[in-house]
Amino acid sequence: MNATITKDQFIELLRPLAAALQSIDVDAADAAAQAERAAPFAGALVAAVRQAAVASLGSDWLLPKENAGIRFGRVAKDLHGFSVDAVRMDVPGPRHRHPNGELDLCFATRGEPQFDGRPPGWVVYGRGSVHVPTVRGGEMLILYFLPGGAIEFQA
Helix, strand or coil: CCCCCCHHHHHHHHHHHHHHHCCCCCCCCCHHHHHHHHCCCCCHHHHHHHHHHHHCCCCCCCCCEEECCEEEEEEEEEECCEEEEEEEECCCCCCEEECCCEEEEEEEEEEEEEECCECCEEEEECCCEEECCCEEEEEEEEEEEEECCCCEECC
16 A cells, blocks of 8 residues: 555544454553454554555645644544544653543554553553653654543643
């Protein structure tokens, strides 16, 4: 996949991924491992999503907004109960709370980045968790799956 795909085509790629994430208990100690079992980072589905997302970095729909050096965009408002946002970052983002949890699919786009101290792959936050999303060591493209679209930005 060398050319940019459309937003609708990308959403169709995400549909089985979002469906697979529905069974994840975001509050479980092994939530990231559950996500990895449901949708392996090295598997064909995640590889296809990564390829399409990276190919679409220059599109007008994947990351149409920018704030404080972070590019971002809403990919889907409701996909199997999740909103899906795409974010490309190499600096800390805004502090926020996850009322229903958050499942993050993190791809390296430059360097050897870590997201909140974790390598590329799945990162999962439980209900009520709060953090300042931080990428160090490079740049990442992150797909945020938010159950019920719930997120609360904090000062």
